[in-house]
Amino acid sequence: MTTRSSDTEGVTAESVAPSRREMNKQANRRAMADAAIELVRSRGAGNFTADDVAAAAGVSRRTFFNYFPSPESALAVHIEDFLDNVLPYFHQRPTGEPVVESMLQALTELADPALLERTAELFQLAEDNPQMHRFQLEAWTRAEYKIVDAIDDRLDPADPARQHPLFVPALVGSVFASARAALSEWLRRTGGDLSPASLSGLRELLIAAFGHLRSGFHN
Amino acid sequence: MTTRSSDTEGVTAESVAPSRREMNKQANRRAMADAAIELVRSRGAGNFTADDVAAAAGVSRRTFFNYFPSPESALAVHIEDFLDNVLPYFHQRPTGEPVVESMLQALTELADPALLERTAELFQLAEDNPQMHRFQLEAWTRAEYKIVDAIDDRLDPADPARQHPLFVPALVGSVFASARAALSEWLRRTGGDLSPASLSGLRELLIAAFGHLRSGFHN
DNA sequence: TACACTATGTGCAAGTTTGCACTCAGGGCA
DNA sequence: TGCCCTGAGTGCAAACTTGCACATAGTGTA
Numbered sequence: 001m002t003t004r005s006s007d008t009e010g011v012t013a014e015s016v017a018p019s020r021r022e023m024n025k026q027a028n029r030r031a032m033a034d035a036a037i038e039l040v041r042s043r044g045a046g047n048f049t050a051d052d053v054a055a056a057a058g059v060s061r062r063t064f065f066n067y068f069p070s071p072e073s074a075l076a077v078h079i080e081d082f083l084d085n086v087l088p089y090f091h092q093r094p095t096g097e098p099v100v101e102s103m104l105q106a107l108t109e110l111a112d113p114a115l116l117e118r119t120a121e122l123f124q125l126a127e128d129n130p131q132m133h134r135f136q137l138e139a140w141t142r143a144e145y146k147i148v149d150a151i152d153d154r155l156d157p158a159d160p161a162r163q164h165p166l167f168v169p170a171l172v173g174s175v176f177a178s179a180r181a182a183l184s185e186w187l188r189r190t191g192g193d194l195s196p197a198s199l200s201g202l203r204e205l206l207i208a209a210f211g212h213l214r215s216g217f218h219n
Numbered sequence: 220m221t222t223r224s225s226d227t228e229g230v231t232a233e234s235v236a237p238s239r240r241e242m243n244k245q246a247n248r249r250a251m252a253d254a255a256i257e258l259v260r261s262r263g264a265g266n267f268t269a270d271d272v273a274a275a276a277g278v279s280r281r282t283f284f285n286y287f288p289s290p291e292s293a294l295a296v297h298i299e300d301f302l303d304n305v306l307p308y309f310h311q312r313p314t315g316e317p318v319v320e321s322m323l324q325a326l327t328e329l330a331d332p333a334l335l336e337r338t339a340e341l342f343q344l345a346e347d348n349p350q351m352h353r354f355q356l357e358a359w360t361r362a363e364y365k366i367v368d369a370i371d372d373r374l375d376p377a378d379p380a381r382q383h384p385l386f387v388p389a390l391v392g393s394v395f396a397s398a399r400a401a402l403s404e405w406l407r408r409t410g411g412d413l414s415p416a417s418l419s420g421l422r423e424l425l426i427a428a429f430g431h432l433r434s435g436f437h438n
Numbered sequence: 439t440a441c442a443c444t445a446t447g448t449g450c451a452a453g454t455t456t457g458c459a460c461t462c463a464g465g466g467c468a
Numbered sequence: 469t470g471c472c473c474t475g476a477g478t479g480c481a482a483a484c485t486t487g488c489a490c491a492t493a494g495t496g497t498a
Contacts, residue, residue: 020279021453021486027277028455049475058246060239060456065477240456240483247485268445279486284447 029067031057033077037118040075045129072132075122076139082115083143087150099151099161100171104210107175110203117199123183124192140176147172178209248286250276252296256337259294264348291351294341295358301334302362306369318370318380319390323429326394329422336418342402343411359395366391397428 018026035056039048050071054064068074089109093102110116126133151161151168161167182205190198237245254275258267269290273283287293308328312321329335345352370380370387380386401424409417 019487023277024485025454050477051475058242062457062478063455066455070476238457243455244484269447270445281448281487282485285485289446 028059032074036074045125045132072135076135078118079139082119085115124187144172144176174213178213182206182209247278251293255293264344264351291354295354297337298358301338304331304334336413343406363391363395393432397432401425401428
């Protein structure tokens with residue numbers, strides 16, 4: 001709200017009060033993403049048009065296409081939301097800690113349970129709809145790159161993790177693969193039940209998958 | 220910033236779905252007007268800046284000045300709201316009915332009690348603040364013109380009320396004067412108390428004032 | 439008085455959204 | 469098959485919002 005354009009901020013980090021313009025854009029993007037997930041819930045994947053999303057989000061059809069290449073792609077925003085929510089937890093881990101620990105701890109603490117729920121919901125929807133599956137794969141991949149960059153930015157160049165160029169990408173890829181495995185198994189077991197109990201089970205599966213990863217798969 | 224507000228239609232609204240552009244503008248205008256009345260409540264008249272209103276409404280300071288010439292003037296929107304709410308009631312009166320009756324009946328039925336409350340609240344604020352008083356006078360005057368036009372549009376050219384060019388303007392002016400008298404007396408009696416009981420009293424005063432008018436002041 | 443500070447109000451350029459007119463692809467139907 | 473309709477996706481100009489610079493006015497202060 002406060003638009004103090006003066007850059008006299010004590011905090012140096014990323015909390016540099018975004019401009020009105022940026023806020024408006026994010027609000028629109030969010031509105032469209034929310035409208036899209038609402039529509040996919042009420043009508044099912046593939047049963048809503050770009051017009052529907054735009055109208056529900058309160059923007060024009062043209063504006064929708066300024067942001068997203070297709071109605072389904074708007075859902076990918078929620079996957080990025082998940083990341084935006086987890087990254088601060090990651091950044092808060094002690095700097096000396098091994099990267100793999102920081103990452104798994106951050107993911108385990110999972111900021112907002114509602115985000116896990118939405119992620120699980122989208123994962124489930126992707127199973128039934130090839131269109132959505134493709135977009136989601138793309139979103140997960142973008143997420144991997146984003147995390148790799150975030151880790152590289154944070155890591156001390158002398159950190160063992162940066163001694164080998166494969167280390168971080170392999171780690172991130174492994175974490176994502178483990179998460180996907182957990183989601184997949186959860187889906188197989190529960191059929192996508194989104195009740196708190198079921199989601200709790202998903203959380204357990206995630207932790208178990210991360211456990212395998214952490215121990216180097218020495219079962 | 221965009222809220223899908225329920226556009227509380229009092230009676231009939233043969234509204235042709237306005238364009239996205241028009242909807243956005245109205246949403247912004249409404250947001251600023253609401254922010255302004257919220258600020259005048261929390262900080263008092265004259266104790267808030269254009270920046271405050273803009274920020275609270277989610278628009279830039281510049282946009283605020285695109286709509287309103289001053290922080291106070293944003294409040295005038297609420298007076299026009301009152302009209303927009305009453306006019307449909309007026310249009311619904313039987314066409315044969317004398318205009319004075321249609322008008323007083325419509326005002327008496329008073330669509331949304333919350334609107335009467337806001338109008339009374341603003342009336343009260345204007346007493347204390349000359350700046351606001353001026354803007355409000357202007358708003359009431361604009362409202363008079365608007366109503367005169369609305370009546371002329373609706374009236375059969377053969378209607379007695381249009382036989383003399385002074386008739387409608389004099390009528391509308393008298394109605395407004397009576398309403399102001401009622402508001403003024405209400406304010407004197409209650410000090411601007413906005414409780415339901417007090418507002419009910421205001422309603423009685425309005426009806427009484429209209430009664431005088433209706434009878435040609437033959438007490 | 440001179441100065442700093444805050445807030446109003448406006449002009450202008452750049453960024454964003456919108457309306458509209460397309461093109462293209464796919465499905466239903468005579 | 470050919471036609472019609474719906475929806476995706478795009479280019480472009482016009483409308484709207486925003487950031488910024490600037491002029492102006494009022495207020496407190498040394």
